[in-house]
Amino acid sequence: MELIQKLAILADAAKYDVSCSSSGAGKKAAGKGKGFGSTEGMGICHSYTPDGRCISLLKILLTNFCIYECSYCVNRSSSNVARARFTVDEVVQLTVSFYKRNYIEGLFLSSGIIQSADYTMEQMLEVAKKLREEEGFHGYIHLKSIPEASQHLIDEAGKYADRLSINIELPRQESLQQFAPEKDLHQIRSAMAKVRLKRDDTREENSAKQKHGGSRRVKLERFVPAGQSTQMIIGADSSNDIDILSTSSNLYHAYDLKRVYYSAFSPIPHASRQLPVKPPPLVRENRLYQADWLLRFYQFRVEEIVPPESGELELDIDPKLSWALRNRQHFPVDINRASRYWLLRIPGIGTRSVERILTSRRFHALRLNDLAKMRVSLKKVRPFIVAQDYRPASTLVDSLTLKASFLPPPRQASLAPSGVGEQLALFG
Incomplete structure (x- = not known):
């Protein structure tokens, strides 16, 4: 041959x-x-x-x-x-x-x-x-x-x-x-x-x-x-x-x-x-990669990431957002006062953004515009944070309403490509 x-x-x-x-x-x-x-x-x-x-x-x-x-x-x-x-x-x-x-x-x-x-x-x-x-x-x-x-x-x-x-x-x-x-x-x-x-x-x-x-x-x-x-x-x-x-x-x-x-x-x-x-569904592979990152870099435990009643990750939203919606009592988090542990748990904020927040707030109180300059998705973080110039409205507190606002277009989940799950920064 x-x-x-x-x-x-x-x-x-x-x-x-x-x-x-x-x-x-x-x-x-x-x-x-x-x-x-x-x-x-x-x-x-x-x-x-x-x-x-x-x-x-x-x-x-x-x-x-x-x-x-x-x-x-x-x-x-x-x-x-x-x-x-x-x-x-x-x-x-x-x-x-x-x-x-x-x-x-x-x-x-x-x-x-x-x-x-x-x-x-x-x-x-x-x-x-x-x-x-x-x-x-x-x-x-x-x-x-x-x-x-x-x-x-x-x-x-x-x-x-x-x-x-x-x-x-x-x-x-x-x-x-x-x-x-x-x-x-x-x-x-x-x-x-x-x-x-x-x-x-x-x-x-x-x-x-x-x-x-x-x-x-x-x-x-x-x-x-x-x-x-x-x-x-x-x-x-x-x-x-x-x-x-x-x-x-x-x-x-x-x-x-x-x-x-x-x-x-x-x-x-x-x-x-x-x-x-x-x-x-290929989106399941994607969600497992995201959950894997939560285990390695975000100080989450398995029992926190996976909804205990089902034993399965939600496919329509990422696991970090899923946890936040199931634990609304911990939010909103004040980005000017919270520890690294709680900053890591805010949907839409990744590890690099957390380090930038911790460094920047030593010199001045952070506003929404400061987060935007760090390329943080304001749409995703607004319901979960308190900033110097911002506090979420009470209408954003309900978990079901919030989840509906974050759901992807109907065909997005079925079109998720294989092998790139770890590259999709859906939770910051």
Whole structure:
């Protein structure tokens, strides 16, 4: 098979994995005067960092042959799809040539499981090792690690990769047993824990070297500097939003994950009869990304974000606004007096705006016009704040009236695009 044919098959097969981002990686080439590569610039395969920066990756599978039978996966062993397999040298060649043409900034490499978990992990490790040691490539490398692989292979991969990811896929063990019988949630979590411990140990060792090295340059160890991430498929099983976000919250705290990515289930060719016939509304993926940001950056807890009576996020309004409407007793909030905690809970005000408010009000009392200059949406914040020259009218207090004023046009929810949920700043 020609290389271009392999690329068409294996790039298309990789599109279902959304857990790739270069956020947290170093931006400049590690070796001055030698080698090439960085994680800056623009290219063809677009992904987005949490701060909205657009980055480009060559996103491919080493192979879409697989010995596993995961019902939700288009590359499962029983799937009737075109198959292909790259050699290690072909992936290296593609990465180098695409980078030198300024098409990409790095490599995202995953794979179906062939022969065994160890064999597959060895092949991906060899790609990263050749890029770093033989080609002098200093760009971003994200490897999909395999939880069943031997620990020494994961440790070795962490020396060459900027980020490792292990997809948890579904939040509950019973769902994995039903849809992916070869996978085990305990084994996946154990692999995540080992990566975290290795990262913590490496940081401690490097800190000790710097402390005792004084002014001398010391060689620091490298292990997954951009951390680890994971993906969950939304709508393939019966898990509700509180199940999904509870799992995400636990993963962030227990394993220091950098990102949990959410991928709305999409019907695949030759699908298993166990799977839903229709995909979930794509706006659900968007709401989960917004809720995820509330967990990570806005000091919310899962039980606050998800309405307890339903266990599901509201689809017609964002989760921060939903919480505010359910907790009207806490509003309006005086932007000139409130703590950072309460400022973060005002719909329409994001983390950067909160910092600007805290800085600006040290010098003068803030008015509505000051918020407008910070590019805060006055339409969204008016019902929830008190400013120097403003207090909301009593007619704006009723939650049902407020919710109606914030509802999107009828078709907006159904047209929400997939994969951009984390970029839509619907709550500031």
